[in-house]
Amino acid sequence: MKNIKIALVDNDYVVLTKTDLDEEVKDDRLGQFFQEIEEELATGKTAYLEIEGLKRGPITFEISRFE
16 A cells, blocks of 8 residues: 545635555555445436544545546
């Protein structure tokens, strides 16, 4: 897995939070997950990334691929 950087950016392009996932991570499930997103997400289309199991309920991200 390459070094993957994840950031939450607001409408003013201000980074609200970020993390790096480097090559030393032994379990590559997250890398495989992002690979599947890349394969399934068509250019110009919008999808929703949902994260459940958090204290205050689920979070939904709107994601798009533009090239």
